[in-house]
Amino acid sequence: MSEKKVSLLEGFKAFLMRGNVIDLAVAVVIGAAFTNIVNAVVKGIINPLVGAFGTQDLDNYSSCLQGPCTTDPKTGKMDGIEILWGSVLSATLSFLITAAVVYFLMVLPMAKYLARRAAMQAAKEGVQETIEVSELEVLKEIRDELVAQRTGGAPGPDSGEGPGGAGGAGGAAAGPREDR
Numbered sequence: 001m002s003e004k005k006v007s008l009l010e011g012f013k014a015f016l017m018r019g020n021v022i023d024l025a026v027a028v029v030i031g032a033a034f035t036n037i038v039n040a041v042v043k044g045i046i047n048p049l050v051g052a053f054g055t056q057d058l059d060n061y062s063s064c065l066q067g068p069c070t071t072d073p074k075t076g077k078m079d080g081i082e083i084l085w086g087s088v089l090s091a092t093l094s095f096l097i098t099a100a101v102v103y104f105l106m107v108l109p110m111a112k113y114l115a116r117r118a119a120m121q122a123a124k125e126g127v128q129e130t131i132e133v134s135e136l137e138v139l140k141e142i143r144d145e146l147v148a149q150r151t152g153g154a155p156g157p158d159s160g161e162g163p164g165g166a167g168g169a170g171g172a173a174a175g176p177r178e179d180r
Contacts, residue, residue, distance in 0.1 A: 038098045046093055058093075061086025 006014075015021065047058055054061070062069070065081040072079065 034101075035094075035098065038094050038101070041097060042090060042094050046097075047090070058086040058090040059084070061089065 050058060061084075063083045063085060065083050069078060069080040069082045071077070
């Protein structure tokens with residue numbers, strides 16, 4: 001029982017060298033940078049547009065669930081139960097903008113590219129199949145012509161006579177060639 005044990009360091013190195021780990025790391029870094037851009041758009045453009053109808057910061061939108069929602073200036077403690085629905089709205093807008101940009105700039109073009117590539121591959125396979133069928137037809141015609149020359153008759157296109165059959169190309173040597 002001599003199994004080669006892979007050291008912990010070698011296993012870790014093999015894990016890191018796999019392509020999908022590197023791709024994932026790049027995606028996380030790009031995603032973090034992209035999140036900063038989306039947050040800047042929400043805070044710099046969306047919030048002021050919403051601010052035209054109320055406060056400029058969505059985080060200031062809140063409702064009081066119970067009791068008067070007042071903040072004690074000395075302790076900074078809130079009296080009552082405050083629901084910060086403006087923060088949820090801001091996060092939801094950030095998510096929707098991020099999802100829309102990812103879909104329209106990355107997912108949709110990639111899906112179209114892959115569909116176009118699959119259609120080209122299918123067309124290529126269809127042409128290849130047609131070529132193979134036409135080659136098969138040519139070979140059948142050659143076989144039938146050879147059988148006709150050997151037997152002196154002219155069998156039909158699919159007479160069933162083939163190599164190894166009665167008078168087929170796999171039999172005796174061919175006789176003199178007749179030019180037509």
